[in-house]
Amino acid sequence: MRRGGLAFQIDDVTVRFGDLEALRKVSTSIGAGEPVAVVGPSGAGKSTFLRLLNGQTRASMGDVIVDGRPLSDLGPGALRELRSRVGFVHQDLRLIPPVRVIKNVLAGRLGRWSFLRSIAAMALPSRAQALAIHELLERVGIGDKLYERTDRLSGGEQQRVAIARALYQEPRALLADEPIASVDPKRASAVLRLLTEVCREAGLTLVVSLHDIERAQEFFPRLIGLRYGRLVFDRPTSEVSSETLRDLYSLEGDRQGDRAGRALS
Amino acid sequence: MSGGWVGTANRLPGARAGVILLILTAGSGAAAYLRLELRDLLPTEAGLSLMREFFAAALTPAVRYQAEGVPPGTMPLLIKVLSAAVATVRFAVAAVTLSMLIGIPLGTFASESFWRATAEEGRANARIRRAVSRALYLAARVAIAILRSVHELLWAVLLLAALGFTPMAAVVAIGVPYGAMLAKIFSEILDEAPQGASRALRAGGAGRLQIFCFGLVPLALADLVAYALYRFECAVRSSAVLGFFGFPTLGYYLVAAFENLHYGEVWTYLYALFGVVLFFDWWSGRLRRSLAT
Ligand SMILES: Nc1ncnc2c1ncn2[C@@H]1O[C@H](COP(=O)(O)OP(=O)(O)OP(=O)(O)O)[C@@H](O)[C@H]1O
Ligand SMILES: [Mg+2]
Numbered sequence: 001m002r003r004g005g006l007a008f009q010i011d012d013v014t015v016r017f018g019d020l021e022a023l024r025k026v027s028t029s030i031g032a033g034e035p036v037a038v039v040g041p042s043g044a045g046k047s048t049f050l051r052l053l054n055g056q057t058r059a060s061m062g063d064v065i066v067d068g069r070p071l072s073d074l075g076p077g078a079l080r081e082l083r084s085r086v087g088f089v090h091q092d093l094r095l096i097p098p099v100r101v102i103k104n105v106l107a108g109r110l111g112r113w114s115f116l117r118s119i120a121a122m123a124l125p126s127r128a129q130a131l132a133i134h135e136l137l138e139r140v141g142i143g144d145k146l147y148e149r150t151d152r153l154s155g156g157e158q159q160r161v162a163i164a165r166a167l168y169q170e171p172r173a174l175l176a177d178e179p180i181a182s183v184d185p186k187r188a189s190a191v192l193r194l195l196t197e198v199c200r201e202a203g204l205t206l207v208v209s210l211h212d213i214e215r216a217q218e219f220f221p222r223l224i225g226l227r228y229g230r231l232v233f234d235r236p237t238s239e240v241s242s243e244t245l246r247d248l249y250s251l252e253g254d255r256q257g258d259r260a261g262r263a264l265s
Numbered sequence: 266m267s268g269g270w271v272g273t274a275n276r277l278p279g280a281r282a283g284v285i286l287l288i289l290t291a292g293s294g295a296a297a298y299l300r301l302e303l304r305d306l307l308p309t310e311a312g313l314s315l316m317r318e319f320f321a322a323a324l325t326p327a328v329r330y331q332a333e334g335v336p337p338g339t340m341p342l343l344i345k346v347l348s349a350a351v352a353t354v355r356f357a358v359a360a361v362t363l364s365m366l367i368g369i370p371l372g373t374f375a376s377e378s379f380w381r382a383t384a385e386e387g388r389a390n391a392r393i394r395r396a397v398s399r400a401l402y403l404a405a406r407v408a409i410a411i412l413r414s415v416h417e418l419l420w421a422v423l424l425l426a427a428l429g430f431t432p433m434a435a436v437v438a439i440g441v442p443y444g445a446m447l448a449k450i451f452s453e454i455l456d457e458a459p460q461g462a463s464r465a466l467r468a469g470g471a472g473r474l475q476i477f478c479f480g481l482v483p484l485a486l487a488d489l490v491a492y493a494l495y496r497f498e499c500a501v502r503s504s505a506v507l508g509f510f511g512f513p514t515l516g517y518y519l520v521a522a523f524e525n526l527h528y529g530e531v532w533t534y535l536y537a538l539f540g541v542v543l544f545f546d547w548w549s550g551r552l553r554r555s556l557a558t
Contacts, residue, residue: 055386056468076385084470094465099483107479111470118475169469 005032005205006067006085006173008053013062015048015229022048024229025062032067035196035206037216040226041249046209047091049226050175053207054086055079084111087166089176091209093158097151101142101161104150105133108165136164139194141187156183163191167198173205174198180212188212192219213245319528326536327529331522342530345518350537353514356432356504360439361497367444372451373477374405379455382463382481383473405448412445417503421510435507439500450492451485458484487556494549498542505538 008030015023023045030036038046051057052064055071064071066082074082087108095104103122106129110118121129130146137143140160145153150161159182166174176195180188192208196219199206210216216223217237225233225240225248233244308316330342340348373379380398385391415423421438428434463480471480482489508516515534522530 054468056464079386080470080472082470083468086470088465088468090461090465090468092461094461096462096480096483097459098487103479107466107471108469110466110472110475110479113475115472115474118471118479122479165469 004172004203005034005199007032008173008205008207009065010049010052011062011065013052013059013064015045015052015057016060021229023052023226026226026229026231027062028224028231028234030205030207033199033203033205034222035199035220036208036222036224037220038207038209038224038226039211039213039216039245039248040232042211043228044226045229046226047177048229049224050088050177050207050209053173053175054083054088056088080111084109084169085172087169087171087174087176089159089162089166089174089179091177091181093162095150095158095161095165099150100147101137101145101150101153102130102133102147104161105136105164105168108168109170111169133164133168136167137161140164140191156187159183160191163195171204173207176206176208178209178211180210180215188215189218196220213249319531322528323532325529326532327527328533331527331529332525342533346515346533346537349508349513349515349518349534350541352512353501353504353508353538354541356435356439356507356512356514357497357500359432359436360443360504361493361500363436363440364443364447364496364500365493367441368447368451371405371409371444371448372455374401375409375448376452376455377402378458378460378463378481379452379477381460382467382476385473386467405452409445409448409452412441413449415442417442418506421507425510430511432512435504435510435512438507439503443496443500443503447493447496451489454485454488454492455481487553490556491549491553494545494552497549498545501541501545502538 010026010028010030013023013026014021026045026049038049040046048057052059053066055064055074059072069078071079071082096107102125106121106125109121113121125133134143134146137146137160140163142153142157142160142164145157145161150158153161159179163176163179166176174195179195180191183191192215195206195208198204208216208220217240221237223233223235223237223240224231225244227248232248233240328343330339380402384398385394417439420441421435424434424438428437458481462484463476466476466480504512505515505519508514508518509520511517515538519531519534522528522534
C-alpha cells in the first residue's frame with residue numbers, strides 16, 4: 001500500500017435511472033489520501049455517489065475524473081486496472097456465499113492476477129496468502145473464521161469479510177458503502193477506527209457513506225451531505241451545524257418542481 | 266434491479282383460472298378425439314391371467330435359468346445379471362460424460378448471466394462484441410432446442426443406421442439429447458444464481474473468465490452437480506432400455522426372458538435395475554451432502 005491515494009473529481013454529474021435523478025448536478029472533489037464521509041437520508045444518492053467513483057454507475061451528464069483521467073475515456077483494460085486499485089465495500093456485501101472466508105478475501109486480488117494465477121490461488125492458497133489474510137481478519141475481529149463457509153457467518157461477520165476483501169486488494173482508494181450497517185455499536189467504532197487508520201498510514205483516499213451521523217462526525221474531518229440527489233453541503237465537520245443536519249434528515253423539504261412526485265422513504 | 270417478481274404481481278387476476286380451464290378443455294378434447302374409454306382399462310381374460318402370473322413371480326425372482334436343458338458351460342444366471350448391470354452402468358457413465366462435454370459449454374453460452382457477467386465495460390468496439398455474444402447465445406439456444414426435441418430412442422434408430430451397431434452409437438444416442446437437456450437446465454441454474462458476487466468481482470477489476478469461474482459457478486455448483494447426478498440416474502434407465510436394440514444391457518436380457526415367459530428371470534433383471542438406481546441414489550445423496558458443507 002505504498003502508492004498513495006487516488007484523487008477524484010466529480011464534475012457537474014447527473015445520474016438518471018429512467019426519469020429518476022439519483023444525482024443532480026453534483027460537483028466536488030476529493031483529494032488523494034483524504035477521508036470523507038457521505039451522509040444523507042435513505043435514497044439520497046449516497047450509494048450512487050460511491051458507485052460513480054469507480055465507474056460502476058455511469059454519469060448521464062458530466063464526468064468523473066480519477067487521477068486526472070476521465071472515466072468516460074477509459075477502455076476496458078484501463079477501467080479494470082483502475083478498479084483493481086479501488087477497494088469497494090458494497091452496501092449489500094456481495095460476497096460469494098458458498099465458499100470459505102479465505103477465498104472471499106483472496107477474490108479481492110483477482111483484478112491483479114492472471115487467470116492461471118487466480119485458479120492456483122483460489123484452489124490452493126499459499127501459506128503466505130493464508131497468513132496475510134488471517135492477519136487482516138484478526139484486525140477486523142474475525143481471525144478464527146478463516147476457513148469457515150462464508151454463508152454460515154452472521155451479518156456483522158460477513159460485513160467484516162467484505163471489508164477484509166477490500167483491504168486485501170491493496171487499494172489506492174477505499175470506498176465503503178455503509179460498512180457498519182450490521183455490526184454492533186462497539187464493533188462499529190472499531191471498524192471505522194481501523195478504516196481511517198489504515199487509510200491514514202498508507203495515504204489512501206477513503207470515502208464512506210454512513211447513516212450514523214455521530215460516528216461520521218467523530219471519525220471524519222469532512223462531510224458531504226446529499227438529499228434527493230443534490231449536494232446540500234460539503235464542508236469540514238466542525239462547520240456542519242446541528243441545524244444543517246436536522247434539515248438534511250427532516251421529512252419535509254424541497255418537494256417543489258421535479259421532486260413533487262417523489263416518494264419520501 | 267430484478268423485475269421478475271414485479272411481473273408476477275401485476276399478472277391479471279383471472280389468468281390462473283383461465284390457464285386451468287384451458288388445460289382441462291384441451292385434456293378432455295384430446296380424450297374425446299382419441300376415443301379413450303374407461304372400458305379399455307380392463308384387461309382381457311388372457312391378459313389378466315398373464316398379469317397374475319407375472320406379478321406373482323415378483324416374489325420369486327429366479328436365481329437360476331428357468332429354461333430346461335441349458336447348454337453346459339453357460340455362465341450362471343446371477344453372473345449374467347451382474348454383468349448386464351455393469352454394462353448398463355458403463356454405458357450410462359460414458360453417455361453422461363459425453364453429455365457433460367456437450368452440456369457444460371452449450372449451457373454456459375445459452376445462459377444470460379454468463380454473457381452479462383463477461384460483458385466488457387468501458388469504451389471499446391462494444392457494438393461488435395455485443396453482436397457476437399448475442400449470436401453465440403442464440404445459436405446455443407437453437408442448438409439446445411433442436412437436439413433436445415429428438416428422444417434418445419429416435420437418436421438410437423438414426424445412429425444405428427448411420428454408424429452401425431457399435432457401442433459408440435448407443436453412447437452418442439443418449440449423450441446428445443442428454444447434453445442438450447443438461448445445457449438447458451445448466452443455463453437456467455446459472456441464470457438463477459444471485460448476481461451480487463459477480464458484480465463485486467467486476468467492481469474489483471476481475472476479468473471475464475475470473476468473474477464467471479469465481480463469481481458465478483460457485484453459486485450454482487451444488488445445483489449443477491445435483492442435476493448432473495439426476496441425469497445420470499436417467500441415463501441408467503435409458504441405457505437399460507437401449508438393450509432393446511441388442512446392446513448387452515439389462516433391457517436386452519429382460520426382453521428375451523419376457524418373450525420366453527421366464528417371469529422369474531424378468532424380475533431378477535428388474536431387481537438388478539432397482540438395485541443400481543437405488544445404489545446411485547444413495548451415493549449421489551451423500552455426494553450432494555458433502556458438497557453442501
Ligand atoms: N440501478 C438503479 N436503477 C434504478 N434506480 C436506482 C438504481 N440505483 C439507485 N436507484 C435509485 O436512485 C435513488 C438513490 O439511490 P441510492 O441507492 O444511491 O440511495 P442511498 O442514499 O444509498 O440510500 P440508502 O441510504 O437507503 O442506501 C433511489 O431512489 C434509488 O431507488
Ligand atoms: Mg445506499
